[in-house]
Amino acid sequence: MTTANLFEASVIGLAAACLTLPAAAAAAPARALQDPTQPALTLASRLRTATTPATAPRPSGTVPPRYRYVSLAVPDSIYSFVGGLNDAGTAVGFYNSGGASQPTYWDADGTLHTLGAPAGGASAMGINNAGEVFGIGSDDAGNIQLLRWNLDTPDAFEVLYSSSDTTVIPRAIGEDGTIVGYWGDTAATRVTGFVWTAADGIVDYGCVDPAHPEYQCQFSAISASGRIVGAWSDPGDPTGAAHALVAQAGTPAVSDYSAQTAAANSMINAINANDLAVGHMDIAGTGTLVPVTFAPDGTVTPLPAAASFGSGFSSAAGINGSGTIIGYAQDATNTLWVDEGGEVLDLLAATDDPGSLTPSNTVAINAGGSIAAIGVSIVPFAIQSFVLVPIPPDAIFADGFDSASR
Structure with missing residues (x-):
């Protein structure tokens, strides 16, 4: 599927798919579900399908973990998606056990709590440090709604926008x-970035x-200064390429991030x-997508080659x-990675217990270095989420046994 078609597919099918689970979803989960946290790829292309053999859990490769x-x-859920993580370690997302999706949040220790939801179900998709949560929902008539919660009153929700002919993806x-995201008519003839403010x-x-x-156009993130970033595409481009974009909150306009991104x-x-x-x-013009940083001045810098894990897409x-x-990285084992100042680690090989899930994708990292991610259980098929919390090094042995005796 090309990038141009991905914009269209996500706008047409995403909101409805993650709110109410059709009966056919159990038989074809990879087609029925999409991941709202990463619209660059659908679950069909990001996750192992039910017919793909599960990879064995990776043993810890770092001692200590x-x-x-x-x-x-x-x-008993078919999937649990984590959509965001704040600095307190609170994660938000949604799960589905059949029928409507249930918006949720998890404490730092993994304790599950539910959020209030409209009749058609809802999906929490992100959280800030003030405990404000955003997401999408569906009312009795099937209208797609832009929702907001506050963890001080988790059973209540506020409808910020509702429409029968517009799909909104925050x-x-x-x-x-x-709140930033993208929206379009149900036919996906026009898809643009939006900004919501009180x-x-x-x-x-x-x-x-x-x-x-x-x-x-789709907006994917906003900084403390109001700088908005994302990507745009031309549906008529046979290559299916996307191009990084930038905007500024308060100024309704969008531009290419730089001349370099406009051409690649x-x-x-x-x-x-x-x-x-x-x-x-x-970045090399070879068709290989590599992880990069985008500086405020437009400079694009590739991450260490190790972060690609030999794949054609990272x-x-x-x-x-x-x-x-x-x-x-979409390599043979779908590697989740972290770059800590130039040191690249396979995340599941660096955990105390890599679990039994086939890795899918990382979602968010907070100020303390905790990482929210998604994995897949193949048999039975289920999409499940987890958080990796940094383990502080033992100060006594930080410099070896000799230092401990001094």
């Missing part, structure tokens, strides 16, 4: 409560070139408080204020 595995699996929330409501920011209304397949997934963004790009999915970057 660097991360502690905290399961966010929900018993992607990120700022610390001031600004002052102005939902505002259409358009796309990169008003002369080409067929171009499709590129996409931005996340941005930190220092306005350093991450994603992927065909992407950076998140970055925190300290510059630690997470991502995933």
